[in-house]
Amino acid sequence: MSTLLGHPPFLPDESLFSRLIRLARINGYDTFYILLSLIYEETIKRGDKTDPIGRPMRRETYEFLSTLTYSEVADLYSATPHIFSTVLIPPDYQTQLLEFSEKFRMPVLGLKHAHGHLLPDNAGQFCPMCLEESSYHRLNWKPVGISVCLKHQCFLINKCYICGNALKVADIVSTFCSSCEANLKLCPVKPAMMDAFGLFTQHTLYEWFMRGTAYSEENYQLPKEPINVLYRVLTGLRLILLTFPTAEWPDAISIFV
Numbered sequence: 001m002s003t004l005l006g007h008p009p010f011l012p013d014e015s016l017f018s019r020l021i022r023l024a025r026i027n028g029y030d031t032f033y034i035l036l037s038l039i040y041e042e043t044i045k046r047g048d049k050t051d052p053i054g055r056p057m058r059r060e061t062y063e064f065l066s067t068l069t070y071s072e073v074a075d076l077y078s079a080t081p082h083i084f085s086t087v088l089i090p091p092d093y094q095t096q097l098l099e100f101s102e103k104f105r106m107p108v109l110g111l112k113h114a115h116g117h118l119l120p121d122n123a124g125q126f127c128p129m130c131l132e133e134s135s136y137h138r139l140n141w142k143p144v145g146i147s148v149c150l151k152h153q154c155f156l157i158n159k160c161y162i163c164g165n166a167l168k169v170a171d172i173v174s175t176f177c178s179s180c181e182a183n184l185k186l187c188p189v190k191p192a193m194m195d196a197f198g199l200f201t202q203h204t205l206y207e208w209f210m211r212g213t214a215y216s217e218e219n220y221q222l223p224k225e226p227i228n229v230l231y232r233v234l235t236g237l238r239l240i241l242l243t244f245p246t247a248e249w250p251d252a253i254s255i256f257v
């Protein structure tokens with residue numbers, strides 16, 4: 001197994017899927033799927049089932065990708081939705097650990113806990129202004145609950161503004177819709193007009209998912225409970241909102257729907 005010749009580093013908060021797509025392009029593979037077949041060929045040779053490439057579940061896949069892309073295994077893992085395990089795996093559930101070495105074991109997020117909370121592996125949403133700054137997919141665009149770019153104070157977009165098709169991560173990295181070739185950098189920006197509590201909830205979700213820590217805001221004290229417990233409460237609230245959609249909820253709460 002050799003290393004790809006071009007192997008630029010991860011960009012800030014870049015998802016693994018995004019990095020692999022960029023690497024395929026930089027190394028002259030016409031499509032990401034040629035690189036993918038190379039990866040899967042190796043997996044099948046080992047007699048394993050294919051591993052979800054944006055969210056690998058096996059140590060061998062990380063080791064293979066580490067050699068292929070000249071990356072540390074820890075950096076590859078940090079770019080996957082597995083880092084959301086702290087938030088998404090309920091407190092009463094025994095977390096499955098992926099053992100990279102005796103001292104390095106990390107939680108694995110299965111589909112069971114990702115479903116409904118994260119966009120599917122291939123699906124993407126994006127901020128047009130972030131994309132204009134740099135063309136790659138950010139891991140913090142994966143959680144369904146994060147609906148706003150805090151840097152640009154605008155809503156994230158998950159459908160093409162021309163044809164309305166659901167966007168894939170590959171569309172976002174290429175910056176063009178694969179159905180109608182619309183330039184996603186030109187997508188109209190939808191400003192997020194939120195009150196202070198609405199912004200607080202988005203900041204909180206961002207800190208929970210991306211940093212695994214509580215967001216400190218002295219105006220809104222949250223109970224000192226683990227993040228996965230607080231997130232469950234939030235999910236319950238969201239369910240109530242979906243059950244009673246016609247009720248007049250404050251904007252700050254409606255943002256979860």
Ligand SMILES: [Zn+2]
Binds near residue numbers: 127130150151152153
């Ligand atoms: Zn942005």
Ligand SMILES: [Zn+2]
Binds near residue numbers: 160162164179182
């Ligand atoms: Zn389109």
